[in-house]
Amino acid sequence: MEKHLFLAGHTACYGCGEALGARLVVDAAGPNIITTDATGCLEVFSSRWPQSAWAVPFIHSLFENSAAVASGVEAALKALGRQGEAKVIAQGGDGGTADIGLQCLSGMFERGHDILYVCYDNEAYMNTGVQRSGLTPYDSDTRTSPFGKVSWGNRYLKKDMPAIAAAHGVPYIATASVAYPKDVQAKVKKALSITGPKYIQVHVPCPLGWKSDPALTIKVAKLAVETGLYPIFEMENGVVTKVRKIPRPAKPVGEYLKLQGRFAHLFKKGGGEGEVKKIQQIADENIKKYGLLSEAAEKVAVEAEKE
Amino acid sequence: MARTFTEGSKAVAETVKLCRPNVIAAYPITPQTHISEELAQMVANGELKAEYVTVESEFAAASVVLGASATGARSYTATSSQGLLLMTEVLFNISGMRLPVVMTCANRAISSPINIWNDQQDSISVRDAGWVQLYAEDIQEASDLHLQAFRIAEHPEVLLPVMVCMDGFILTHAYEPVDLIEQKEADAFLPPYQPQYYLTPKNPITFGAMMGPESYMEARCQLDRALCGSTRIVEEVAKEFKKRFGRFQGALVDTYCIEGAEIVLVAMGSVISTIKEAIDLLRKEGVKVGLLKVRCFRPFPREAIKEALVGAREVLAIDRAFSPGSGGVLATEIRASLQDVKKAPEIKGHIAGLGGREISVETIINIVKDRKSVGIEDRFVDLKEALLK
Numbered sequence: 001m002e003k004h005l006f007l008a009g010h011t012a013c014y015g016c017g018e019a020l021g022a023r024l025v026v027d028a029a030g031p032n033i034i035t036t037d038a039t040g041c042l043e044v045f046s047s048r049w050p051q052s053a054w055a056v057p058f059i060h061s062l063f064e065n066s067a068a069v070a071s072g073v074e075a076a077l078k079a080l081g082r083q084g085e086a087k088v089i090a091q092g093g094d095g096g097t098a099d100i101g102l103q104c105l106s107g108m109f110e111r112g113h114d115i116l117y118v119c120y121d122n123e124a125y126m127n128t129g130v131q132r133s134g135l136t137p138y139d140s141d142t143r144t145s146p147f148g149k150v151s152w153g154n155r156y157l158k159k160d161m162p163a164i165a166a167a168h169g170v171p172y173i174a175t176a177s178v179a180y181p182k183d184v185q186a187k188v189k190k191a192l193s194i195t196g197p198k199y200i201q202v203h204v205p206c207p208l209g210w211k212s213d214p215a216l217t218i219k220v221a222k223l224a225v226e227t228g229l230y231p232i233f234e235m236e237n238g239v240v241t242k243v244r245k246i247p248r249p250a251k252p253v254g255e256y257l258k259l260q261g262r263f264a265h266l267f268k269k270g271g272g273e274g275e276v277k278k279i280q281q282i283a284d285e286n287i288k289k290y291g292l293l294s295e296a297a298e299k300v301a302v303e304a305e306k307e
Numbered sequence: 308m309a310r311t312f313t314e315g316s317k318a319v320a321e322t323v324k325l326c327r328p329n330v331i332a333a334y335p336i337t338p339q340t341h342i343s344e345e346l347a348q349m350v351a352n353g354e355l356k357a358e359y360v361t362v363e364s365e366f367a368a369a370s371v372v373l374g375a376s377a378t379g380a381r382s383y384t385a386t387s388s389q390g391l392l393l394m395t396e397v398l399f400n401i402s403g404m405r406l407p408v409v410m411t412c413a414n415r416a417i418s419s420p421i422n423i424w425n426d427q428q429d430s431i432s433v434r435d436a437g438w439v440q441l442y443a444e445d446i447q448e449a450s451d452l453h454l455q456a457f458r459i460a461e462h463p464e465v466l467l468p469v470m471v472c473m474d475g476f477i478l479t480h481a482y483e484p485v486d487l488i489e490q491k492e493a494d495a496f497l498p499p500y501q502p503q504y505y506l507t508p509k510n511p512i513t514f515g516a517m518m519g520p521e522s523y524m525e526a527r528c529q530l531d532r533a534l535c536g537s538t539r540i541v542e543e544v545a546k547e548f549k550k551r552f553g554r555f556q557g558a559l560v561d562t563y564c565i566e567g568a569e570i571v572l573v574a575m576g577s578v579i580s581t582i583k584e585a586i587d588l589l590r591k592e593g594v595k596v597g598l599l600k601v602r603c604f605r606p607f608p609r610e611a612i613k614e615a616l617v618g619a620r621e622v623l624a625i626d627r628a629f630s631p632g633s634g635g636v637l638a639t640e641i642r643a644s645l646q647d648v649k650k651a652p653e654i655k656g657h658i659a660g661l662g663g664r665e666i667s668v669e670t671i672i673n674i675v676k677d678r679k680s681v682g683i684e685d686r687f688v689d690l691k692e693a694l695l696k
Contacts, residue, residue: 034506036374044517052513057506059377060515061400065370068362072330072374072382073506075358079329079380086508104370107363 005031010053012045015214017178017204017221018093018120019045024178025089025118025202026056028185029192034077034086036070038096039063041127041206042120057086064100066092067108067117074113087192088114094121094135097201098159109168109197116191116198119161122206130209134159137229138282139275140262142209147265152275157282165199166238172196173235177203179221180232183244187234203230211261223256228283231290245294250287253280308552310486315478316341318450318485319411319471324355325493326409326457328383329500330375332360332368336390337423338475339413343385365390369397376406377514379505381457384408387475388415391429395436401468402437402530404514407460407500408468409453410438414576414627415475416662424663425475427576431604431628431636437530439469439537440605442575446483448556449473451548454488454497458544461500465537467530472604474577474627476663488552496551534606541603559608561600562615564590568597570675571616571652573641574625575601578659578666582625585671596675601637609644616645619652623674625666626685629658634685656685664689 005026012019022042026035034057037043043060046053061069070090077083090108092101097119108115124142125131132145136154141147145154165173172194176184184202191198205221207214224230225246232244254276257263266272266279287293313321320342323331331350333343349355358375362368365386372382386394391412401408412430416422430440439459443449449471456469473479488496504512518526538559545558564586565571572582579600589596599615601608616622622645626635633639638656645651657674660666670689 031511032508034378034508043515047513047516049516049518049522052516054513055511057508057511058513059374059506060513060517061370061373061404062396065366065373065397068367068370069374069377071360071362071367072332072371072376072380073378075330075332075360075371076375076378076380076382079356079358079375080378082507086506103363104367107367110363111361 005055006046007053007055009051010046011048012041013208013214015205015207015217017206017217018042018122020178021120021184021202021204022046022091024181024184025188028188029087029089031056032086034073034088036061036066036073036090038066038092038101040093040096042091042093044127063096065104066090066096066101068104070115070117071108071111071113074115087116090115090117092119093126094119094123095125095133098134098161106168109165109170112196114195116188116200119199119201120204121201122204122209124206124209126206126209135161138279139266141265142262153265161201162199162235166235169238170197170199171237172198174200175203175230175232176200177221177225177230177232178205179218179225180244183232209262211264212259216259220256220259223251223259226251227253227256228287228292229253229256229279231286231292233290240290243290243292246292248293250283250293253283308486308488310484312482312484314341314480314482315446315449315473316480317345318446318487319453319473320345320349321487322450322453323383324349325488325490326383326454326497327381327499328357329380330358330360330372330382331384332362332371333385334362334365334368334390336365336387338415338479339385339387339390339411341479342411342413365393366397369394369401372408373397373401373404373406376401376408377404377506379500379502379507381500382408383410385411385413387413388417388429391433392417395433398433398436398438400515405466405533406468407457407466409456409460410468410470411453412470412472413475413479414472422662425477426627426661426663427472427474428628428661430470430472434605434636437467437534438605439467439534439541439603441469441471441603442601443471443473443478444556444577444579444600446478446481447485447554449478450485450487451554454493455544455548457497459537459540462540463503465533465540467533467537472576477577486554492551496548538603538606538608557600557602559603559611560615561602563598563600565597565599565615567595569595569620570623570678571597571599571619571621572623572625572671572675573599573601573637575604575637576627578625578627581666581668582671585668585675588668589672589675594675607640612641612644613648616652617648621678622652622654623657623678624654625657625659625674627660629685638685653683655681655683657688658685659688
């Protein structure tokens, strides 16, 4: 059996993208790390006493302070002359990162701590039963942005966290998706080779919250990328240096949305076509902004297949 | 040992430096600011080799020292008032994870109305956070308490955070002659921190695990036992401090003129010095009055308090904070401590000195002299009736 640093036996749901994401991250980082985590699904399903899924040093403190606790860990390693002993990885979900934890994250970025911050983005507060966060996509039906007679669901666009990180002068920023595990791991390794603050945002489907088939987690994640809704890129010193090209022509967003109950209302109620169009516009803008479309469709498809 | 005439904040910073903290994180707030400024300057001058983390809030300051302490670093922070309240969530977390962080609380009133002056509503409001709380009477004690605080916090039987409370402005901004300890002596008293458990790949462990109904209560009970058990360590450390440095201002409690006293005043913090002066004057008039100084408020030293108060006829508690809807917190705790004592003294609570209102020698004398005319309900002292209309 393959040896992992995030162990089996935890209590995540079937098809949980976040559990897969966390395993990919710590396996890529290796044993010489210290990890922090915000309150949320990951902490709950991985660290219920007397068990722990973490084969690396792990500390969970509160919802909003993963980045600040990591800042303290990093400062302590420096003060004690133990920098060589471990790299520091702070983790959080989208709510713990982009909403309640944003202030601590800003402080960590601004002070230039040598920490990799990983945001597992499953696009809502899943641990409390699916409420919207700052990273919930447009029109998503959640318990606090419900679809109703006069509502199409979440009214806001995803907060642009990579741009916020970039505005702090963070030298390495990347987005990734559990659909492309090798890419996630390469980015973690690259991030850890750079001194200073780093930010990686990994798209991790949540079958429970997205109301998608647990068996289709990877397929759903792939479609988010292939439609242009979740652009995968690297940003170094404020400049986008690499994007994951998607096969031409890009898949229509409907293919992605239809697999998820959180968007089902767009296909039932009259007038939903207009909303789907708006979401298509978001994808089109991403495609344009990041230059996502490949020149040669076949080559990209083959590369993606290898992973 | 060198005697200098110095500001309270400076004396505290000098003593914190003697403790050789590895990580310091603090955020500016009046009246704590001078302490963290002094420490920043020491780090900038290269006199203090510590990581000084300039955080974006008190919440982050507490979180940074939490992370640092869990990594095995001796960690220190300081705050006041709103800053302490902003830290509240983290305070419970630090004690729950049994991390020996030391903090100075420069006591200040709580908003609203906003008020930067002294009372003890801040630290009293977080009394249930699971920290040891020690209250300083003067600058010398505030300073000395920091060396003792790290010893108490890091004791293997304690492993709990310690809050040194000193009255804002009255102690932080006043100047007094202070005896400062030499580094060599401080090192002998406080050896480097040797954590039993800390974050390291050499022994990967999980901090901050979730506990369900089947185990949470036991973890909380262990915290309570450790905190209650720390009374012994607080006493031990105060005694050893006395042996080494010749200074003793009490361990859990201290007393003044309590022999044969019929009336005993009970208080915490800088008002103790004022009360001592008042007692000297009252004693000259033949009033049999004494003082019980509560130095350690958490854990609450019930036995020591009982012992000191048995035999008194009347107890006059002076609170510089209160629990709205209930009364003086110290008064309430004193009543609870004496409830099983036969012929227990009558206890009267006084809420005084809120938001920087002066508690003068005269205030204390009046409290003693007017005691027969007031009921047993805790009362606010020196209220301006005109402002209450």
